[in-house]
Amino acid sequence: MSTSLARVLRRWRPERGKDSADSFDRRLLAPMMTGAALNPVNSSIISVSLVPIGAAFGAPPAQTAWLISALYLATAIGQPVMGRLIDLFGPRRLFLTGTALTGIAGVVGMLAPSLGVLIAARVLLGFGTCSGYPAAMYLIRSEARRTGQESPAGVLTALAVTTQTIAVVGPSLGGLLVGVGGWRATLAVNIPLALVGLYLGARRIPATPGPGRADGRHPVRDLDLPGMGLFAVALVCLLLFLMDIGSGAWYLPVLTLAAGAGFTWRELRAEQPFIDVRVLGGNLPLLATYGRALLCYVVTYAFLYGYTQWTEQGRGLSASQAGLVQLPLFAVGIVVSTLTGRRQAVRGKLLVGAVGQIAACALLLLLHADSPVWMLLAVVIVLGVPQGLNGLALQNAVYHQADADRIGSSAGLLRTFGYLGAITASAADGAFFGQRADTGGLHHLAWFMLAASVLFLAVTVTDRSLRRISENSETDKERP
Numbered sequence: 413m414s415t416s417l418a419r420v421l422r423r424w425r426p427e428r429g430k431d432s433a434d435s436f437d438r439r440l441l442a443p444m445m446t447g448a449a450l451n452p453v454n455s456s457i458i459s460v461s462l463v464p465i466g467a468a469f470g471a472p473p474a475q476t477a478w479l480i481s482a483l484y485l486a487t488a489i490g491q492p493v494m495g496r497l498i499d500l501f502g503p504r505r506l507f508l509t510g511t512a513l514t515g516i517a518g519v520v521g522m523l524a525p526s527l528g529v530l531i532a533a534r535v536l537l538g539f540g541t542c543s544g545y546p547a548a549m550y551l552i553r554s555e556a557r558r559t560g561q562e563s564p565a566g567v568l569t570a571l572a573v574t575t576q577t578i579a580v581v582g583p584s585l586g587g588l589l590v591g592v593g594g595w596r597a598t599l600a601v602n603i604p605l606a607l608v609g610l611y612l613g614a615r616r617i618p619a620t621p622g623p624g625r626a627d628g629r630h631p632v633r634d635l636d637l638p639g640m641g642l643f644a645v646a647l648v649c650l651l652l653f654l655m656d657i658g659s660g661a662w663y664l665p666v667l668t669l670a671a672g673a674g675f676t677w678r679e680l681r682a683e684q685p686f687i688d689v690r691v692l693g694g695n696l697p698l699l700a701t702y703g704r705a706l707l708c709y710v711v712t713y714a715f716l717y718g719y720t721q722w723t724e725q726g727r728g729l730s731a732s733q734a735g736l737v738q739l740p741l742f743a744v745g746i747v748v749s750t751l752t753g754r755r756q757a758v759r760g761k762l763l764v765g766a767v768g769q770i771a772a773c774a775l776l777l778l779l780h781a782d783s784p785v786w787m788l789l790a791v792v793i794v795l796g797v798p799q800g801l802n803g804l805a806l807q808n809a810v811y812h813q814a815d816a817d818r819i820g821s822s823a824g825l826l827r828t829f830g831y832l833g834a835i836t837a838s839a840a841d842g843a844f845f846g847q848r849a850d851t852g853g854l855h856h857l858a859w860f861m862l863a864a865s866v867l868f869l870a871v872t873v874t875d876r877s878l879r880r881i882s883e884n885s886e887t888d889k890e891r892p
Contacts, residue, residue: 435559436555436559436567437555439616440551440555440616440617441567441570442612442616443507443609443612443613443616443617444544444547444548444551444552444571445548445570445571445574446544446605446608446609446612447507447510447511447543447544447545447547447548447609447613448544448545448547448548448571448574449544449574450511450514450540450541450544450602450605450606450609451487451538451541451542451544451545451827452582453581453582453585453605454483454537454541454582454602455480455483455484455582455713455716455834456581456582456583456586456716457582457583457585457586457589457598457601458479458480458534458582458586458598459582459583459586459716459717459720459721460583460586460587460590460598460720460724460731460732460734460735461586461590461595461598461731462476462477462479462480462717462721463721463724463725463731464590464594464595464731465479465527465530465595468595469526469527469530471527472846472847473721473841473842473845473846473847473848473849474842474846474847475527476527477655477838477839477841477842478527478531478655479527479530479531479534480713480717480834480835480838481651481655481835481838481839482531482532482534482535482538483534483535483537483538484538484651484831484834484835484838485535485538485647485648485651485652485655485831485835486534486535486536486537486538486539486542487538487539487541487542487827487828487831488647488651488827488828488831488832488835489643489644489647489648489828490538490539490542490824491542491545491546491823491824491825491827491828491831492643492686492687492821492824492825492827492828493542493640493643493644493686493824494506494510494542494543494546494820494824495546495549495550495820495821495822495823495824495825496635496636496640496686496687496818496820496821496824497635497820498543498546498547498550498820499550499817499818499819499820499821500635502550502619503543503546503547503550503551503617503820504613504617504618504619505619506543506547507543507544507547507609507613507617508610508613508614509543510539510540510541510542510543510544511540511543511544511606511609511610511613512540512606512610513536513537513539513540514537514540514541514602514605514606514609515540515602515603515605515606515607515610516536516540517533517534517536517537517540517599517602518533518537518599518600518601518602518603518605518606519600519603520532520533520536521533521534521537521596521599521600521602522596522597522599522600522603523596524596524599530599533599537602540606542824544609545823545824545827546820546821546823546824547617547820548571549571549810549811549819549820549822549823550819550820550823551617552567552568552571552811553811553816553819555567557816566753566754568753568804568807568808568811569749569750569753569754569804570753571807572749572753572803572804572807572808573746573749573750573753573804581739581742583716583720583734583735583738584735584736584738584739584742585601585735586598586731586735587730587731587732587733587734587735587736588732588735589601590731590732590735591730591731591732635684636678636679636682636684636685636686638678638682639675639678639679639682639685639686639687640686642671642672642674642675642678643675643686643687645667645671646667646668646671646672646675647828649664649665649667649668649671650664650665650668650832651832651835652664653665653668654832654835654836654839655835655838655839656839657839657843676689686821687821687825688815688818691815695813695814695815696877697809697813697875697877697878697880698809698810698813698814698822700871700875700877701806701809701810701813701826702825702826702829703829703871704762704806704868704871704872705806705826705829705830705833706829706830706832706833706836707833707864707865707867707868707871708765708769708798708802708803708806708830708833708868709829709830709831709832709833709834709837710833710834710836710837710840710861710864711769711773711833711837711861711864711865711868712799712802712833712834712837713833713834713837713838714837714840714841714857714860714861714864715772715776715795715861716738717837717838717841718837718840718841718844718845718849718853718854718857719776719791719854720734720735720738721841721845721849722779722845722849722850722851722853722854723737723788724849725848725849725850726781726848726849726850726851726853726854727779727781727783727788728781737785737788737789737792738792740789740792740793740796741792741793741795741796741799742796743796744793744796744797744799744800745796745799745800746800747800748796748797748799748800748801749800749801749803749804752800752801752804753804756808756881758805758808758809758878758881759872759875759878759879759881761801761802761804761805762801762802762805762806762872762878763869763872763873764797764798764801765797765798765801765802765805766798766802766865766868766869766872767869768794768795768797768798768801769795769798769802769861769865769868770862770865770866770869771794772791772794772795772798773858773861773862773865774858774862775787775790775791775794776791776854776855776857776858776861777855777858777859779791779851779854780851781850781851806826807826808881809878809881810822810823810826812881813881840857840860841857844856844857844860845857
């Protein structure tokens with residue numbers, strides 16, 4: 413992917429002659445990274461396609477914003493569900509099923525005759541890309557158990573470089589694809605990616621049974637379908653409300669609370685709950701990490717979509733040029749993740765990331781329709797620092813804070829909270845831009861992002877539990 417990522421992988425490579433039983437299986441890297449990259453690349457690649465899609469179907473930004481929200485709605489629900497299935501059944505079958513759905517979604521999107529069909533393709537794409545990240549976290553945890561390496565910093569760094577910074581190359585790739593084959597090419601790219609993922613998953617991911625089979629109990633009996641259903645209803649109602657807060661749909665928050673109460677009642681009584689609310693409620697550090705993820709991705713995706721649309725409509729750049737402007741964000745994020753990945757200073761990374769977000773949001777307030785290109789690039793470069801730090805730190809925090817037997821669903825919940833932030837960001841983009849992404853709307857959006865960044869900093873400063881992650885990681889390294 414890049415020289416920096418290659419350096420990370422070289423550091424992780426076991427020494428020649430070392431017993432393979434004591435080192436991570438490097439064959440798992442390719443399917444892990446391919447699967448985990450499918451969702452972030454689809455999250456970002458469409459950012460430069462929104463304007464040409466709107467022109468093709470005669471739809472304003474408030475309608476094309478559903479292309480973003482539809483993916484996140486499906487993914488926010490599907491990630492923890494898929495993660496729980498992976499915890500029970502193992503990663504192989506779920507990885508292959510999700511990757512196949514991604515390819516089918518690419519075909520449907522490429523041939524979509526209307527905006528409605530295109531939105532449906534994005535929903536299917538959201539469900540299809542749900543398995544990659546939980547499967548990767550499951551494989552990392554299982555390899556850690558096998559090898560006794562409880563703090564695989566190099567592996568987590570490689571995964572973070574893939575999942576967090578690959579999203580930023582999406583606009584540049586999208587701009588190139590739009591220039592070559594039109595906006596439909598940004599959907600068609602999923603077809604070859606899915607084929608590669610299917611090949612790698614079938615060849616390299618072992619058919620390891622989930623932990624639920626250790627005592628002879630069939631994992632199907634551990635599926636909490638009522639809990640999953642209530643969780644989905646609560647999340648759909650909440651996300652629909654967030655997508656269109658000004659619609660006056662007062663019944664949606666009421667339904668959200670009712671479904672949420674039913675979900676909690678069910679999980680407290682279930683023999684094998686979908687989400688163990690007792691354990692989760694007692695794990696305040698993990699809950700704080702989920703809250704930080706929400707705030708972090710509000711800023712990240714409000715910038716990714718809002719800023720990109722403004723560079724096209726407010727600043728007058730083409731789709732290809734708007735994608736190229738995002739390239740420094742990708743480069744800086746990769747370098748920062750690589751340089752800091754092996755350091756366990758989770759709190760320090762989050763603090764620097766929070767300050768970087770605040771600085772980038774403040775710089776947005778200085779932009780105008782005639783701002784020089786170097787100013788556009790400066791904003792992107794500043795945001796690249798938190799881009800490289802925050803995702804890596806949040807992922808490492810979940811790895812160390814979550815119950816090992818529920819790492820798949822815990823990783824899925826991290827993505828769910830991230831997508832709650834992304835949907836909030838999408839709703840904010842639609843609210844502040846309306847019919848056109850002009851400079852006034854960008855400045856209002858920047859104030860909104862600035863408020864989220866300040867809150868992110870406050871939650872991080874007051875969380876003392878983050879220090880213990882570094883201390884525990886250092887203890888793991890000292891164990892023979």
